[in-house]
Amino acid sequence: MSKSKNIYKIIDNKGRIYIPKELRTAAEMEPGDIVKLGLQKGTVTAKKVNLIEIGDQSPEAMEAYVRAALKEMSEETQINIAARILELVESRKGVQL
Incomplete structure (x- = not known):
């Protein structure tokens, strides 16, 4: 991905934002990865950890x-x-397996 290319996104009503595939690929982010969000000098950061x-x-x-x-x-x-986990969920519902 070119460093000079800006990508603009709109935050939805739940505060979510879609990270485009090219950015996820460049950051080596995959579904299920842990992302640490932070704030540095007024800029929101997202880092895979x-x-x-x-x-x-x-x-x-x-x-x-x-x-x-x-x-x-x-x-x-x-x-x-x-x-x-399934046993725990079912027991909370009062359902036996």
């Missing part, structure tokens, strides 16, 4: 950690975790 900051226990950070960890797990472990 592999780990969340220690101590951040926000729901978003926890989800990002789980997604990153899943990428490193065997398929068998992923299936076991998915089954356990």
Whole structure:
């Protein structure tokens, strides 16, 4: 991607913005990656990271950690975790498997 090419986007009513494929490719961002948002001198920054900051226990950070960890797990472990999550969700609904 050319550094001189500007791309303009409109933020939707939920505060979301679409990052174009050419920018995601250049930043090596893929679905499920963790992106750290920041603010530097009035400029919003977005940086792909592999780990969340220690101590951040926000729901978003926890989800990002789980997604990153899943990428490193065997398929068998992923299936076991998915089954356990399903059990937890179903038990909260009062439904038995």
